Amino acid sequence: GAGVSQTPSNKVTEKGKYVELRCDPISGHTALYWYRQSLGQGPEFLIYFQGTGAADDSGLPNDRFFAVRPEGSVSTLKIQRTERGDSAVYLCASSDYTDTQYFGPGTRLTVL
Amino acid sequence: AQKITQTQPGMFVQEKEAVTLDCTYDTSDQSYGLFWYKQPSSGEMIFLIYQGSYDEQNATEGRYSLNFQKARKSANLVISASQLGDSAMYFCAMSGYSGANSKLTFGKGITLSVRP
Numbered sequence: 001g002a003g004v005s006q007t008p009s010n011k012v013t014e015k016g017k018y019v020e021l022r023c024d025p026i027s028g029h030t031a032l033y034w035y036r037q038s039l040g041q042g043p044e045f046l047i048y049f050q051g052t053g054a055a056d057d058s059g060l061p062n063d064r065f066f067a068v069r070p071e072g073s074v075s076t077l078k079i080q081r082t083e084r085g086d087s088a089v090y091l092c093a094s095s096d097y098t099d100t101q102y103f104g105p106g107t108r109l110t111v112l
Numbered sequence: 113a114q115k116i117t118q119t120q121p122g123m124f125v126q127e128k129e130a131v132t133l134d135c136t137y138d139t140s141d142q143s144y145g146l147f148w149y150k151q152p153s154s155g156e157m158i159f160l161i162y163q164g165s166y167d168e169q170n171a172t173e174g175r176y177s178l179n180f181q182k183a184r185k186s187a188n189l190v191i192s193a194s195q196l197g198d199s200a201m202y203f204c205a206m207s208g209y210s211g212a213n214s215k216l217t218f219g220k221g222i223t224l225s226v227r228p
Contacts, residue, residue: 031214033215033216035216040220041220041221042116042203042205042218042219042220042221043157043203043216043218044218045215045216045217048214048215056215059215089155091157093157093216095214099145099162099164099207099214100147100159100162101147101159101216102159103149103156103157103158103159104156105154105155105156106155106156108155
């Protein structure tokens with residue numbers, strides 16, 4: 001079956017602009033996660049959805065970051081007033097009733 | 113808080129030989145999961161293997177096995193019969209079961225290069 005998909009694969013924006021990153025999980029997976037990976041580091045947790053609700057948003061770095069999952073499937077990560085430090089690869093993962101998370105290809109965000 | 117430590121520098125292995133990638137962890141959770149992921153240069157995180165903290169037997173998946181030593185808090189990945197396509201970054205990660213939170217905590221990763 002189809003894996004996790006993320007769009008766009010690359011996003012270049014200017015400092016101060018607003019961006020949206022989309023994640024389409026594996027069909028039927030109720031849990032969805034966002035991570036951020038900086039160069040040379042492991043992924044860092046941002047937010048976790050169980051169904052439509054954010055079960056844990058403790059990893060969001062500040063209030064410029066927000067994520068939604070209105071129908072319990074597709075999720076959008078929204079970043080306001082982007083800063084150069086937001087440049088990273090944003091990874092999305094989904095899981096079913098098991099604990100294993102399956103990752104998408106990521107969105108590489110570059111803030112100029 | 114959970115912590116994963118991967119301290120090996122870049123690893124090199126000859127094709128067809130076995131290699132062990134080290135991982136130690138720290139957690140106060142009684143129940144947790146341990147994972148290994150592979151990240152080739154294309155960037156996608158590929159799930160390799162999972163070990164539950166209460167599993168008595170070491171997990172195996174094809175050429176991958178996880179050497180789980182609970183008392184030492186280590187979860188080393190063993191790759192047998194290395195192939196050129198195994199060249200990639202490898203991440204150890206863990207999940208916890210505190211409440212409903214099963215986010216993954218990752219280590220910094222280890223680069224593996226397989227020589228022909």
